[in-house]
Amino acid sequence: MTRRLADSRWVAIAFGAACVIAAIAIVEVLVRTAVINPYIVPPPSDILKAIPRVIAEENVLHRFSQTAQEMLWAAVLLAVVGIPLGVLLYSSRLLRRAFESWVGAFAAAPVVLAYPLFLVTFGRSAMTIIAIGFAAGLAPVILTTLDGLVGTRRVLLDVGTSFRLSSRQKFFKILLPSALPSVFVGMRLGLIFAMINIVGVEFLINFGGLGQLINELAERYDLPGTYAAIAFVVLASVLFFDVTARIERHFGFGPAQ
Amino acid sequence: MTASRPVARQTARIATVRIAFVVIVLAAWEIVARSGWLAHDIVPSLGKIGSALWRLLAGGDFWFNLGVTAAEIGVAMVIGGICGLAVGLLLGANRFLSRAFEALLLYLGPTPKIIFFPVLIMWFGVGAGSKVAMGVVSCFFPVAIATAAGMRGIDRVLIRVGRSFRASTWQMVTRIYLPAMRRPVINGVRLGLGVALIGTLLAETKLSNRGLGYLVIQAYSLFDMPRMYALLIVLFVLAIAANVLIVRHAGVEHGLR
Numbered sequence: 001m002t003r004r005l006a007d008s009r010w011v012a013i014a015f016g017a018a019c020v021i022a023a024i025a026i027v028e029v030l031v032r033t034a035v036i037n038p039y040i041v042p043p044p045s046d047i048l049k050a051i052p053r054v055i056a057e058e059n060v061l062h063r064f065s066q067t068a069q070e071m072l073w074a075a076v077l078l079a080v081v082g083i084p085l086g087v088l089l090y091s092s093r094l095l096r097r098a099f100e101s102w103v104g105a106f107a108a109a110p111v112v113l114a115y116p117l118f119l120v121t122f123g124r125s126a127m128t129i130i131a132i133g134f135a136a137g138l139a140p141v142i143l144t145t146l147d148g149l150v151g152t153r154r155v156l157l158d159v160g161t162s163f164r165l166s167s168r169q170k171f172f173k174i175l176l177p178s179a180l181p182s183v184f185v186g187m188r189l190g191l192i193f194a195m196i197n198i199v200g201v202e203f204l205i206n207f208g209g210l211g212q213l214i215n216e217l218a219e220r221y222d223l224p225g226t227y228a229a230i231a232f233v234v235l236a237s238v239l240f241f242d243v244t245a246r247i248e249r250h251f252g253f254g255p256a257q
Numbered sequence: 258m259t260a261s262r263p264v265a266r267q268t269a270r271i272a273t274v275r276i277a278f279v280v281i282v283l284a285a286w287e288i289v290a291r292s293g294w295l296a297h298d299i300v301p302s303l304g305k306i307g308s309a310l311w312r313l314l315a316g317g318d319f320w321f322n323l324g325v326t327a328a329e330i331g332v333a334m335v336i337g338g339i340c341g342l343a344v345g346l347l348l349g350a351n352r353f354l355s356r357a358f359e360a361l362l363l364y365l366g367p368t369p370k371i372i373f374f375p376v377l378i379m380w381f382g383v384g385a386g387s388k389v390a391m392g393v394v395s396c397f398f399p400v401a402i403a404t405a406a407g408m409r410g411i412d413r414v415l416i417r418v419g420r421s422f423r424a425s426t427w428q429m430v431t432r433i434y435l436p437a438m439r440r441p442v443i444n445g446v447r448l449g450l451g452v453a454l455i456g457t458l459l460a461e462t463k464l465s466n467r468g469l470g471y472l473v474i475q476a477y478s479l480f481d482m483p484r485m486y487a488l489l490i491v492l493f494v495l496a497i498a499a500n501v502l503i504v505r506h507a508g509v510e511h512g513l514r
Binding site: 196 | 271274275278299355356360361364365367368371373379380451455458459462463473474476477482486489493500
């Protein structure tokens with residue numbers, strides 16, 4: 001009986017949730033009894049109470065839409081630039097051999113650290129934020145597009161050749177449909193990188209949507225508000241990952257659960 | 258002999274394409290720098306950047322701040338790596354705990370960590386402590402997630418052999434688990450190092466009076482663009498070199514592939 005309970009997925013999830021709630025309750029008690037300094041960690045109940053205030057007074061929905069718009073622009077740029085670059089690398093074996101490892105190295109480069117450079121170039125504006133989001137997400141989109149195209153089954157291409165398809169027809173009727181799952185995975189990965197960097201840069205340059213909100217509340221020393229805003233951003237990112245993962249699974253692009 | 262000739266020719270062609278690309282980019286850069294199309298010094302000439310790079314590397318200031326940043330990242334990697342390894346081992350070994358808590362790791366892992374910086378400043382002060390904490394928070398998740406996944410991927414035969422020899426828990430961890438999951442763990446450490454580096458340096462750009470991140474933001478404040486480019490070049494080279502070193506020594510695959 002105990003073993004069956006331990007094997008149950010829902011019992012485990014309930015146990016995890018109970019542990020999180022217990023941890024929050026313990027922090028509440030420790031802060032209320034001043035074991036933890038309340039000027040550093042506000043009581044979790046105060047943070048909970050601050051959420052509706054922050055949503056109403058700090059224009060959270062407007063800020064959310066600002067961040068979403070920046071992400072949308074970054075996504076458009078990633079699709080318009082990243083996917084064709086992946087196709088370009090696929091189309092020439094020489095270019096692929098010369099630059100694939102460079103794109104891999106670029107993926108490892110801490111692009112976001114160049115944000116002062118983007119600030120000087122584009123000013124303290126949404127352009128800076130979008131440009132960094134785009135730069136951060138570019139390499140995964142190129143590499144996964146290339147992976148998807150390279151992974152096209154030889155037999156499909158041979159069938160295309162036997163039907164005397166032109167290069168253009170082969171690309172649109174065989175290569176692109178075959179690479180689509182990889183392209184989608186790459187776009188999701190690129191967008192996750194873009195999102196992390198967009199919110200991060202909003203916080204760092206104190207401009208834009210949700211990232212700026214955290215910075216402003218912290219500068220005002222509104223402790224419950226700061227924690228509530230952080231919780232809101234974490235929830236928004238979790239929602240984003242979950243929705244994109246579900247879309248990926250719905251279209252059969254990602255791994256099944 | 259005859260087989261190596263086409264390979265050598267191919268290598269030469271790849272080198273030519275790479276050199277041509279670099280030359281074109283540098284020439285375009287120099288033309289833009291000298292044209293005056295952009296505001297003064299946003300794109301400094303290659304000579305100015307080269308001389309700034311020389312002055313940077315020749316000065317003791319850079320090496321002191323490099324030491325500060327390296328120490329912060331090193332401590333963060335030790336603390337975050339050990340915690341991530343321990344949590345990953347625990348979740349990988351126990352299905353119930355994995356079901357209870359791993360979703361938390363998977364969802365919190367890709368959230369933008371820099372938003373926690375105001376909280377970390379309150380907890381650990383404005384000195385090196387908050388930067389180390391930023392690095393720890395950043396590197397913990399990739400190490401824990403990779404370790405848990407690696408643990409589950411261990412060949413069951415190896416585990417049964419260990420148990421049949423009545424190995425203790427410590428012996429199982431050191432003789433079976435860790436050697437068997439060397440690749441995923443090192444891949445996790447590689448990803449962890451990348452994000453710890455970004456987290457620590459971004460924290461330094463936000464609030465610090467030492468470290469390479471501080472030097473970057475100082476160059477931005479003084480509008481010393483050649484120095485800022487020089488610093489970014491050094492940072493990118495260091496980050497990519499650290500990544501390549503880990504990949505080469507551990508023989509791990511690229512994170513995106």
